[in-house]
Amino acid sequence: MPKAQETVLEIDLKSLEHNYQYLRSKVAHTxxxxxxxxxxxxxxxxxxxxxxxxxxxxxxxxxxxxxxxxxxxxxxxxxxxxxxxxxxxxxxxxxxxxxxxxxxxxxxxxxxxxxxxxxxxxxxxxxxxxxxxxxxxxxxxxxxxxxxxxxxxxxxxxxxxxxxxxxxxxxxxxxxxxxxxxxxxxxxxxxxxxxxxxxxxxxxxxxxxxxxxxxxxxxxxxxxxxxxGYGNSVEEDEKLKPIGTLKTIISQIHHIKAGESVGYNRAFIAKKDTTTATLPLGHADGISRIYGKQKTAVLINGKEAPIIGNVCMDMIMVDVTDIDCNEGDQVIIFGKERSAEKFANKAGTISYELITAISQRVKRFIID
The missing domain is CATH 3.20.20.10 (Alanine racemase)
Structure with missing residues (x-):
């Protein structure tokens, strides 16, 4: 698949069929x-x-x-x-x-x-x-x-x-x-x-x-x-495949000086010079405010970038100080590389709440 150029939820129907056949194997054919x-x-x-x-x-x-x-x-x-x-x-x-x-x-x-x-x-x-x-x-x-x-x-x-x-x-x-x-x-x-x-x-x-x-x-x-793709246990999660991958991109990179703040209500104040990336999705897209203030992180070029400050309606900001990245680079919120369950658990909630909250303004891309 090409890298995302916008916020998109990829839905993998091959993974869906894998999960269906696995669960089907757990019951008699009758x-x-x-x-x-x-x-x-x-x-x-x-x-x-x-x-x-x-x-x-x-x-x-x-x-x-x-x-x-x-x-x-x-x-x-x-x-x-x-x-x-x-x-x-x-x-x-x-x-x-x-x-x-x-x-x-x-x-x-x-x-x-x-x-x-x-x-x-x-x-x-x-x-x-x-x-x-x-x-x-x-x-x-x-x-x-x-x-x-x-x-x-x-x-x-x-x-x-x-x-x-x-x-x-x-x-x-x-x-x-x-x-x-x-x-x-x-x-x-x-x-x-x-x-x-x-x-x-x-x-x-x-x-x-x-x-x-x-x-x-x-x-x-x-x-x-x-x-x-979720079995409510670590053991079963390993046998199932998440069908949804939520991707977005880096819209802008900022270089924040120590003492400066990021986002509404100055919820993040830099203790040292910090590089941040702004992403084009927020609580109107289903990534609610509970995920902010460094409770959880997204993946950029294989590395975790903590969500900092308050999640905005249409944007979130992440700390990319130690990540080599550029504007336009792809960002993984959750998916096969990092499950929705792990992302949600970090903020004290469950995968059900996270995946069902992804708003209808997020483009769906079907993979079969």
Whole structure:
């Protein structure tokens, strides 16, 4: 690839396919796989990612909201798309795009039945979300009997999936909690399975669940962060390939004298003569202020250049005193050479937050 001439997020679809095949190898061939492509496919490009995965053999997709599913359909995606957090106002749009709703509360369940019956639908596919301890969305186990009763009274819907979400499957210290979630899900889902005589998919595992809790792999697994190259552990990170590389260039180099300041609020004051480089990206591009004040660094010609002062809306400044570089030289924020996880951890956050924050004004460049 040629060196960047502007700020660009390169998206490597070959690395995506590598990650998909690695995760696929962790489950039996009879187990279906759902790719989570919400939030612009974790800050990349949802249609490009979904298109590649559809060709590779993915079974299902998941998004957070209906508009995200509509975007996939507009991009030609045909496989089933589960909307994890549909809202009442978007239910007709969801149906118009042949998306599958996750029904997580009595309110959204009754609203969807009302909409489906008004449209004279029959056996429209739905998934039920069971709250097993994350306490975010989902029916409590105590509500299962009522959910079964409501579903039995309508012919407009057909239950095709039951799922829950593990809250700490990457954390060995929370193994007891995770095992309790698995047990709760198994008991609640078995009650539902007994109430219906057709095939219903059960899915519980996220990326870390796939890797750490094979006993919780039911009929389908969901993977998000793993597809994008991060396994929530050093060991698994080495087996996966980050698909995104955020690059930019040096706009200008300054020679700062001892005692002079750099940036807003004089957040950096030079203790000695210092050479700085200004880069054309900032918190409007997803590199938030938490990364400033020398908490983390970018790579220039293979060397770390700490981010100094406050991150600006459109610019960051880095210390290049000991780096041989020029205006126009390429800068790596994160990617294969230095992962988003390491960049984020230095500032006390996680790769999820960093990669999903890359704004839409950053140009995406697809590599396949």
């Amino acid at each position: 187990v279906k796989m759902m790719a989570v492509v919400k939030a612009f496919a974790y800050g990349s490009d949802s249609v490009a990612i979904a298109s590649k995965l559809e060709k590779a053999g993915i079974d299902h997709f998941a998004v957070a909201y209906t508009k995200e599913g509509e975007n996939l359909r507009a991009g030609g995606i045909e496989k089933p798309v589960l909307v994890l957090h549909p809202q009442s106002h978007s239910l007709k749009l969801l149906i118009d795009n042949c998306l599958t709703p996750s029904l997580y509360s009595k309110h959204i369940l009754t609203e969807f039945i009302k909409t489906a019956e008004e449209l004279n639908l029959k056996d429209y596919p739905v998934h039920i979300n069971i709250n097993t301890g994350l306490n975010r969305l989902g029916f409590s186990p105590e509500e299962i009997d009522e959910v079964i009763s409501i579903l039995r009274k309508t012919s407009a819907l057909q239950l095709v999936g039951i799922y829950s979400h593990l809250g700490a499957s990457e954390d060995p210290a929370e193994k007891e909690f995770t095992l309790s979630q698995i047990a709760t899900f198994k008991k609640a889902s078995e009650k539902i399975l007994e109430a219906f005589d057709h095939n219903i998919l059960r899915h519980l595992c996220n990326t870390s669940g796939i890797l750490n809790y094979p006993e919780a792999i039911f009929d389908m697994v969901r993977t998000g962060i793993g597809l994008y």
